Amino acid sequence: MAWSYLPHNEADRRAMLDAIGAASAEQLFADVPADLRLTGGLNLPPALSEPELTNHLGALAKINADLRNMSCFLGAGAYDHYIPSVIDHVIRRSEFYTAYTQYQPEISQGYLQALWEYQSMICEITGMEAANASLYDGGTAVAEAAMLACAASGKKTVVMAQAGHPHYREIFQTYARDKDLEFRLAPYGDGLTDLTGLRELIDDSTAAVAIQSPNFFGCIEDLKGIAEIAHARGAYLIAVVDPVSLGLLEAPGALGADIVVGEGQGLGIPLSFGGPYLGFLATTEKLMRKMPGRIVGQTTDNRGNRGFVLTLQAREQHIRRDKATSNICSNEALCALMAAVYLSALGREGFREVAAQSFRKAHYAYRALTSLPGCEPVFSGPFFKEFAVRLPSPPAEINKKLRRVGILGGFDLGGPYPGLENCMLICVTEKRTKGEIDRLASEMGAML
């Protein structure tokens, strides 16, 4: 049998074995003890030709109800924003996607510059001084930020908002457990973190307060007030943000955040059933040298030209080994490139426009839905592109009915939030049309 990815024919193999001085390929594995050799072969399905493979994967893909045929009002940390065509054309340049990490800068200037531009754009939208070249996703970025805060402060407690993404705090709890870090949950009231409750949870052992804004309910937190509360007790503020919201909302850096992290999927990255996504992390200049992950810096080459290199590598696992503050190696570079192309495509005005349209459409939907009898707003605070409504019947039932008419309904808040049974979190991005929103309202109206 032959495979198109394997270039050798039998004559090549023979000639190479002769050059090595081996009688057979078998001989090259002489160091593998005989009793460890797999004799029966692997129990895997037989090889598929390329046409068979595309049929098989096509059939699997087809079983899924994808968003081409549904109006998506589901968010909760993964968002159906419009993805400009240019992105895929850029990332399919094989010089980008088939490359490895930029350890040889002389032949990696293109990617290094693209990542440096990405870092610059992340700094620009978050209002921070330094950004890394990506982390795995929003949730692990929160965990890394919390561990960075603990390492930088020498303290062991992190306060996280209950109004933040439940998955993100679960990930931090997984990370924290084996590091003996303490986790405290700050309660919420009326959709926003309860500042009195928060104040009571912060003490001298608190390394950081991690607050998501817009939070999981879509509500916009008072990051400025929270920064003051955190800083008063010597704790860092970790702001967890939806980057798309920063077209309208104040940069967390300008509100006092020390570390800004979040999920970058909304910046031109497909939903793709949850990954690959993009964790971004930006800090003040003071914390830069403690950041996890790759960082690209500007320098000059021996011809006197501007160039870029991976820098501050002394922080990283391959140099510091067991003294490193994070173990991250491969990250999500190609997703960072997608985000950079996205932000370049939108530009200064487009970035604001996507946020403004998402805001406007979400508020239009809010008015349409909350005017339905039986559909009540849950919270009264300001929101960005997501909002919660209370329904007379379980969201799962309503979603089932909506799916039959080609609508992907919102997130059932009852699961992670006792007390919010029958509450649905609705997400509206700039991609939804007025017609789709009107249809959601009329279909839901007919069900209630």
Added chain:
Amino acid sequence: MKENQPTIFEISKPGRFALDLGKGDVPACDLETLVPAHLLRAKPAELPEVSQPDLMRHYTALSTRNFGVDSGFYPLGSCTMKYNPKVNEDVCRYPGFTDLHPLQDPESAQGALELLYNMAQHLAELAGMDAVTLQPAAGAHGELTGLKIIKAYHRSRGETRTKVIVPDSAHGTNPATATVCGLETVGVKSAGDGLVCLEALKAAAGPDTAALMLTNPNTLGLFEKNIREIAEIIHDAGGLLYYDGANMNAIMGLARPGDMGFDVVHLNLHKTFATPHGGGGPGSGPVGVKKPLIPFLPVPVPSFDGQKYGLDYDRPSSIGRIHSFYGNFGVIVRAYAYIRAMGPEGLRQVSEDAVLNANYCLSRLREDYHAPFAGNCLHECVLTARNQKPFGVKALDIAKRLLDYGYHPPTIYFPLIVEEALMIEPTETESKETLDGFIRAMREIAAEAGTDAARILSAPHSTVAGRLDETAAARKPVVRWKP
């Protein structure tokens, strides 16, 4: 080629943009009355303003200043830079995969869940394990998940074990992961033959041993043939064996970590299973475990009840959640396509050819370059610059000179236990002609060291950039554009 490509900020001009977004068709609303003024952006983010043609030219220009596997031979040891099949890039972009929301009802994502479920089974079979989680987003993330599972296992037995044994030839992520997991690293020296020294291992193993982390074949490309004894030493001490799957490309269909005595395994889909490295991710680092460790796998676990695929969250002993959703699904689809395209015989041929190619390079280069270990290697070989050092030529210089020949250099200065190491991993997707060209270049450089060392020391000469000042970059970091 231009010596500098301006940054995208430098080509920005007010009023340009690269996406026609439209105005939006809902009535306007009054932002200022809906959101408190101090939470609204005072000053717009200064993002670049470029037209669509400008944007494409910019990124295309950047791509031409970069080297990938499709550009040429990339024998970067330990990184397994094999060819990335193009059909995988297409199938992962089917709308049924890309336009799928992670939180939509599992009933409406049965195809995706079936793929995940079957992929986990296939990887378990390949590694000789009983169950696999696909959630870790990279190899190091897999290591973290694996060590957490091991820690949870010991904890469930009422044991506190605080130490991880790591050979001195290990990847840097191993000790770093142990630290992130709150464990202490104990190094063990390699013996003169490059293998784990059994005596040193016996001395290191004890009641505080949580695990041994081992790569097999190890980072020298040598098979730890005493693996059975190694497993016995660790298991007798009550510890578990962790397999770093970075080098799995050497043994697919030939031997399985599970049969060697390993309890936990991570695999790198972006190495062994041909998914593109993406310039530093996204990768994927699934973790396989033996039966006693299954209860500790991270949630959720893809499940199948004979009729429907689902996501199982009801796992009280689980280490918890480690990824925002279910891992790097798009990468898993590519790797799944690779396994299905190759089949069991194909995967075995992959490893045989990978090993053949590495041995061919070793045998044809060991006259000119010092080979620190006698005998054959598996999928990668380690040479050194010892013979060139008297001329002032170091491994770094040889690497830079290779750039002039159009090759990506081997990994250098790793593993740490070999002085002036050059670690070559050709992979199975390279032809004899490609290897012959590379071998010729390596020999010419070896000869040049004796005749014109200055030419090597000043290399590269033909790249878009010369050697870069890394010290200056780190001393006063400039990590962002400033208007």
